Amino acid sequence: MGHGLVAASGNFDVASEHSGSSLIVSPRGEIDLATVDLIRDVVEREHQPGEDIVLDLREVGFMDTSGLRYVLELQARAEREGFAVQLVRGPSAVQRVFEVAGLEPRLPWLDEPPPAE
Amino acid sequence: VTAEQRRALVYGLIVTASFVTIDIALSSSRIAASYMLGAIVAGVLGGFRTAAIVAVVALVLAVISPIWNPGDLGTQAYVARLFVSAAAALLALGSGRLSDQVADQLASEQMLVAVAELPAPGATLEQTTARLVDLLVPRYARFAALDGGPAGEQVRLASRGTAPADPSDAIVTPLRARGRDIGALLISGGRSGANDPEFLRVLSGRIALALDNAGLSQELITVEQQLQAILENLGEAVTVQDRSGRLVFANSAAAGLLGAGSVEELLASDPRAIADRFTSTTEDGSPLDPARLPGRLVLAGREAEPLVLRVLDKQTGEERWRMTKSTPVPGPDGEVMLAVNVIEDITDRKRAEVAQRLLSDATAALASSPDYHATLQRVAELAVPALAGECAFYLPNSGLLEPIAATHNGGVSAGAAVTGEEVLSTGEALLLHDGSAIVAPMTTDERTVGVLTLSSRPGTRFTEADVDLALELGRRCATAIENARLYSQLEEVATTLQRSLLPPDLPKVPGWSFDSLYMPAGSEADVGGDFYDVFPTAAGFMAVMGDVVGRGPAAAALTAMGRYTLRTAGSLVGTPTMALARLNDNLRERGDMALCTAVVVLLRADSPEASIVCAGHPLPLLVRGGRVQPVGRIGPLLGAFEQGHWLPVSLELVPGDVLVLYTDGVIDARGGELRFGEERLQQTLTGATSASDAVDRIRAALLEFAGAEQDDDVAVLALQKL
DSSP states (O other): OOOEEEEEETTEEEEEEEETTEEEEEEEEEESTTTHHHHHHHHHHHOOTTOEEEEEOTTEEEEOHHHHHHHHHHHHHHHHHTOOEEEEOOOHHHHHHHHHTTOGGGSOEESSOOOOO | OOHHHHHHHHHHHHHHHHHHHHHHHOTTOOOGGGGGHHHHHHHHHHOHHHHHHHHHHHHHHHHTGGGTSTTOTTOHHHHHHHHHHHHHHHHHHHHHHHHHHHHHHHHHHHHHHHHHTOOOTTOOHHHHHHHHHHHHTTTTEEEEEEEESSTTSOEEEEEEEOOOSSGGGSEEEEEEETTEEEEEEEEEEEOGGGGOHHHHHHHHHHHHHHHHHHHHHHHHHHHHHHHHHHHHHOSSEEEEEETTSOEEEEOHHHHHHTTOSSHHHHHHSOHHHHHHTEEEEETTSOBOOGGGSHHHHHHTTOOOOOEEEEEEETTTOOEEEEEEEEEEEEOTTSSEEEEEEEEEEOHHHHHHHHHHHHHHHHHHHHHTOSOHHHHHHHHHHHHHHHTOSEEEEEEEETTEEEEEEESTTTTOOTTHHHHHHHHHHHOOOEEEGGGTEEEEEEEOSSOEEEEEEEEOOTTOOOOHHHHHHHHHHHHHHHHHHHHHHHHHHHHHHHHHHHHHHSOSSOOOOTTEEEEEEEEOOSOTTSOOOEEEEEEEOSSEEEEEEEEESSOHHHHHHHHHHHHHHHHHHHHHHOOHHHHHHHHHHHHHHHOSOOOEEEEEEEEESSOSEEEEEEESSOOOEEEETTEEEEOSOOOOOBTSOSSOOOOOEEEEOOTTOEEEEEOHHHHTOEETTEEOHHHHHHHHHTTOOSHHHHHHHHHHHHHHHHOSOOSSOEEEEEEEEO
């Protein structure tokens, strides 16, 4: 179990935790153009080379296409650098955005974060 | 042997010789016993040793007197004369001893008096010790030395005479003053009385006292000199006033501060004349009550808080700030005798404070609005009276400087405009008319934007520090002006660009009616990412709507690319999927995860069938008979994957059908904690009768739900089959 870290701005915050071989990133609030950089910052700061990333969307109430772009960016980077990105399904409003964008079938989904080892 | 002893010896020998001569001359005389009178004279005058010498001579002459008194040898009278001579010799020796003692006593007393009188006022310790050993040698001893310091750590302060071969032959007497060892006196070869311990004790006591006084006075001198040096070197001006208010002391800093050429000149001046050189006011500029001066208060026996004064030198027009603190010095009677004033020149600190406040207030004012006409007016008003009596700003217009902001009369002198042109071209500030005006450029890193003028408050003159402040103020104003101009240029560019991204007018297509809604979010400079278009193709017409992910200039570039790629590819190829594939390729080529969602609808001129292709975009809504349903099939958004699969959905449209394309700005619109959402949109459109009815309903519902301000662009395109 790694340490917890929280970055916050307004009603939005991002918690992160090293668990086993994964970095679990848990944004809470609404992901849009104004808040997506906070997730980006936390990942930049916390991600160790080779470490897998789990983006936990369960506490995200709303997400627009800025969030989609970040997920796709992260996935492209994972392919280049050789680590895995997995997403924990969020509320239906969030899942709907992935669905409309035609991305849902193409992303690796989890129902909950992997248990700590 | 002293001169006195020599003289006594001579007198004694003359007396003896006289009696011998008489004895020889008078053959009948037998006066050999009288020879010894010379020894008595020598003893009384010269002491024991001279008496002894003469006595020996007289006795020898008495013994050999039968040579000139024939027949006397061996007689009873001769023997008797010898006995009398011997007795007289003892008398002479006794008187000599007595005389010696009297002389010693006298010398000792003289010595003590001399030692006691020794410490001359102002003499240093070196001078005093040198005089002490001079007193002791040779009158009192062959060798004398003074060592200073506590026992064991003594150093030789002074010595005279020949030191004894064996140091232990010297008599050492410790010197004590005020209960502490201050050194030792070393004496050797002292006169007979020198070994008297009582005398030595008294002498050493006197010497110790003399040395202590000399040391004390030296300490006092040193302290006074140090104090003087400290006061001279203080940056603060220090003055001391007596009860009458007259200055009795001042250091150089005080002379400089109070406008005197020297300390002597200052002390000689009338206090009123000193005060008259300046116009003094309190810190906030109100008149000064002289009774409130700290020196006056202290001399009146009252407490005095430090007082800050603004002081205008009437001759130079220079304004300075001083802080005066006064401390009372009580006299022997307990009444305040003197007031010590420490006057600190705090001009630099106060100027820095004023400058900082002015600059920060000006910066805040300049940042408050991009309308620099208004903000410069605020800055001009801030500069008065903090920095100047009047302030004005000029900007060039068609080559001429034009005032754009000024305090009530701007303090514009006749020459200022001409000087302004010069300053504008050189970019150098000018201090005009003996410091009564400043003309300073307003410069950015690149260029001079305009000119500001300041005229001094009545009676004051500007300094170089004011020029520096004016330059800094000018820099900040110039930056604000440049930023405002850049901002208005940017806004113009953005507005122009955005206009180019929207279709100027939707084309007229027979059998169809179109309407649209576009509400960009935020300011006009913030170019949005929504676009839509309707254009002819070989088969009929194509309607497109797209949304670029992101905002700002980069998104605007993508918006243009999206719109024109779809238009070009759509018109040329005529198939929606090919047009979308083309845009997907273009986006992928950029390689920076440029994403775009789009929906394309192909409307055929010769058939009621419409093809709908969606790429990550919200599905269009079909309003048929007042009921609403999404149409189309979800496909991946553009730019995300190398290979996309976008499948067209065919839809047969009947007259009255309304197809509504929209961007996620509609369903993401925020109302309090809620989002507008797909469901509310479908409800809004339920019962819509035409393209314009559909658009009006959405506009009204959004306004009611979310208000006029939105986070995201909103675009709606409604197509109605007639």
